[in-house]
Amino acid sequence: MTSRVFSAANQITTLRLVFVPVFAILALADQFRFAFGVLVLAAVSDAIDGAVARRTGQITPVGVALDPIADKVLMTTAFIILSCLSALPWWLTIMVVSRDAGILLTALLISLVAGYRPFHPTMLGKASTVAQVTTVMAAMARLGWPSWVAEDWLETLVYLAAFFTVASALHYLLVVRQRYAERATEEIQKSES
16 A cells, blocks of 8 residues: 555656645746756646656546645745736736635535535646646746847736636536536435335
8 A cells, every 4th residue: 555655647646746745946046047947847747747657557536636736836926926026916926825725625525515525626627727827937937038038928828717717616616516406316316205
């Protein structure tokens, strides 16, 4: 059991959590290029951990839970720091963090009330993640290499991330409502039979 918990994939995911304070320290010390490099390494580790888990047959409940937590901790930290540095607007950071907190609380409530239910990301959720990651990377690149990323391009990415964040939040609410209605119907049918 211990070897499955500390599988190679889970170790890579844990490394992504280690990147969070490293990124924060570098960004707050105005070492923007190094902080950008840490974000790139984190993105690479995110791509690798799932592939390693699937290839080695080491998909574990710990890994399934740890992967999105590592992603959210890194992204939340990045948004907050980039807003502190005035590289991203606070309203976007509040929107992103609020959406993630809402999804987390909803999943927790569903687990407490109905038992564990897998909460798979939707296409809009994935689009939101891509838009948010792209926006964070562009903002960080603009700090490190100002000539690489035009201000109007970053502003477009900010509004794109905001759009997908709101759209995916609304979609998740509809999905949760639909699942709750289906469960209520199942329970009514069970009680009638």
